Amino acid sequence: FPVPVHVAYEVVQWIFQHADTLHLDASxxxxxxxxxxxxLATAVSLWNAEQTDPVPLIAQILDYPPLDLATDPADKPFFEEAIPAEQARQFNAMYIARAEDAYHHLASPLYAAQLDALPQTLVLTAEHDSLAQEARQYAKRLQAAGVAVEHQEFAGQAHAFTHHGDLDVALQAWQRIADYLKSVYRS
Incomplete structure (x- = not known):
């Protein structure tokens, strides 16, 4: 941190700048x-909004994101099927080298002061995920800032359910993402 945010942002900028070559609609x-x-998607959206000439992002889709790396994973809601606190600490330590960086809004978007310039957002959460609470809080903060937000929680599901969970429920989540993108692109 913060290198992955900046590198990912450079990719987004490159896509925007080469949209014609890529046969994409840059808007x-x-x-x-x-x-x-x-x-990372959330951090890129926040970083983008802080630029003098931001890329015109029209939406962000956040699927069971960790948005608070400052709170010790052991202090987050516990579920038997959730990522174990020690493993979550290891994940955080691999990303955050200095403890104070965990409070930086690009590492922990839940701590961002300004959210009103962010694009419309879809937030998906899993009921039995220790990260669901912070994603729900972030969705509420976005909504309070005037950002159009849709949030859907998948009952009885654990982290990564779209990749390693019940196939029918995973397909429902993927369909929800596809439907959201269709609605965004029709606007």
């Missing part, structure tokens, strides 16, 4: 990710 770029990718 219709969305960003998203699952788990750590959701954290």
């Amino acid at each position: 219709r770029i969305a960003i998203g990710g699952h788990s750590a990718g959701g954290n």
Whole structure:
């Protein structure tokens, strides 16, 4: 941290700058990710909003993202099927070298002061995920800032359910993402 945020942002800028070559509509770029990718997508959206000439991102999709790396994983809600606290600490330590960086809004987007310039957002959470509470809080903060937010929690599901969970429920989540993108691109 913060290198992955800056590198990911450079990729988004490159896509925007080369949209014609890539046969893309530069005015219709969305960003998203699952788990750590959701954290990164959120951080890129925040960093983008702070730029003098931001990329016109139209949406972000956050699927069970970790948005508070400052809170000790042992202090987050516990579920038998959730990521064990010690493993979550290891994940955080691999990303955050200095303890104070865990409070930086690009590492822990839940601590961001300004959210009103962010694009419309879909937040997916899993009921039995220790990260669900912070994602729900972030969705509420976005909504309070005037950002159009849709949130859906998948009952009885654990972290990474879209990749390693019940196939029918995973397909429902993927369909929800696809439907959201269709609605965003129709606008």
